[in-house]
Amino acid sequence: MSSVDPSPKAAAILNPRAAGGRGAKLWPTVSAALEQRLGTVEPLFTEHPNHATELTRDALAQGYDLIITVGGDGTANEVVNGFFKDDEPINPTARVGFIPVGTGGDLQRTLGISSDVDEAAETIASGRAWPIDVGKATLVSHEGEPLSRYFVNLLSFGMGGDVSVRAKKNVFTRLSGNLAFLYATVAVFLTYRGKKVRVVLDGSPLPDELLIANIAIGNGRYHGGGMQPCPRAVMDDGLLEVTTIRHLGMFEFMRDLRVLYSDDIYQHPKVDHFRATRIRAESDEITRIEVDGEGLGRLPLEVTVLPRILPVIVPAGSPLGKG
Numbered sequence: 001m002s003s004v005d006p007s008p009k010a011a012a013i014l015n016p017r018a019a020g021g022r023g024a025k026l027w028p029t030v031s032a033a034l035e036q037r038l039g040t041v042e043p044l045f046t047e048h049p050n051h052a053t054e055l056t057r058d059a060l061a062q063g064y065d066l067i068i069t070v071g072g073d074g075t076a077n078e079v080v081n082g083f084f085k086d087d088e089p090i091n092p093t094a095r096v097g098f099i100p101v102g103t104g105g106d107l108q109r110t111l112g113i114s115s116d117v118d119e120a121a122e123t124i125a126s127g128r129a130w131p132i133d134v135g136k137a138t139l140v141s142h143e144g145e146p147l148s149r150y151f152v153n154l155l156s157f158g159m160g161g162d163v164s165v166r167a168k169k170n171v172f173t174r175l176s177g178n179l180a181f182l183y184a185t186v187a188v189f190l191t192y193r194g195k196k197v198r199v200v201l202d203g204s205p206l207p208d209e210l211l212i213a214n215i216a217i218g219n220g221r222y223h224g225g226g227m228q229p230c231p232r233a234v235m236d237d238g239l240l241e242v243t244t245i246r247h248l249g250m251f252e253f254m255r256d257l258r259v260l261y262s263d264d265i266y267q268h269p270k271v272d273h274f275r276a277t278r279i280r281a282e283s284d285e286i287t288r289i290e291v292d293g294e295g296l297g298r299l300p301l302e303v304t305v306l307p308r309i310l311p312v313i314v315p316a317g318s319p320l321g322k323g
Helices: 018-038 051-061 073-081 106-111 117-126 159-169 177-189 250-260
Strands: 010-014 041-045 066-071 095-100 128-141 146-151 154-158 195-201 210-218 240-246 271-276 278-283 288-291 294-314
Touching (some): 041 051, 073 095, 146 294
Parallel strands (some): 010 041, 010 066, 066 095
Antiparallel strands (some): 154 210, 154 288, 210 240, 288 294
16 A cells, blocks of 8 residues: 555546546536646547547556546446556556446445545545555457457346446436336346356366356446445455356346345355456357446356556555455
8 A cells, every 4th residue: 555646647537428528527526626626637539449548548648647547337347448458557646536427336435435526536645555456357349359358347248238238228227227227137038048058267267157147247236227246356456356146037027136236146046256366268159248337248258366566546444445
C-alpha cells in the first residue's frame, strides 16, 4: 500500500456517452471536484470504442502517473487495457482512480467507491493506492478472430454473454443499469436453452461436460448491475473465483433469481465454485462471453491472472487489504 502523490500529473478519461450522456452532463462538476483537490487535470474525451485504451497509453507515454476514469465499467476496462503491453505495466508507478458515472457500477461496488462525485474525488486525492490482480482473457471475437483482453472485475459466458448484449439495447439502460440488466436477464432466459461446455482448471479438467446457464470468472464480486456470482472473490490474492451455474428450469430460475443478488449463491444446489489461476473453456456450440460487462466474443476461452500488478486508488473503507 502507498499514499497518493499530493501533486500527480493527472489525466481524466471521460466517456461522454456513459449512462445515456450523463457523463458529459456531469463533467463540469467532476472537473471542478478534481481540480479543487489535485490542481490541473488534463481532460481526454473518448470518441469511439477502445479509444480510452489509446488515450491511456498515450498519456502514460507522456509521463502522466495518475489516470482517472470517468464513466462506467466499460470505460474502466478500456483504461486498464491501456496500462499494459505484453502482460507488463507500461509505467509500474502509475495509478488509476475512478469516478463512477455508468449504468452497472459493478467494479465500483467491489472497490467500495462512492457514487457521489465529491466523495469519489476525495478518495482519489487522499485514498490509498493498492495493487490488485488483473485477469487476461484470450477468446474468439464475434468476427472469428483471436482476441486478448485484460479485465479487473469479472467475465462470464453462457447467459452472461447474451445478457450483456441485450442490456445495452433496451430502453431501461438510460434510466437504471440495475433495471436494464434485470430486464435483459429475464428476456434472455425465456429463449435460453443451456450450453454444453468443457472446463479445465489449472490443468485439471472438471470430470463432466457441463450443461450451464452461466459460468462466471471473478476477480471482483459483482456483475450485471449488482448480481453477486463471485461473492468470495478477493482482488489481491492472485486467484480467480470460478462459479458454475448449471442449467435452470423456468420455475427454478424465477424462484431463485433473488439468490443471484445475494451473497448466498454458493448455497444453491446447482452452483459450484472453485479457485484457479488458469482457466480454459470450450464448447461445440456458440457460447458468448462478456468481459467487464461488454459482450466481446465467444468460446474457446483461456484466462490467466497477473497478480497484484495494477495500483488502484481506494477509500480507507474498501474491502481491499483486509483479507
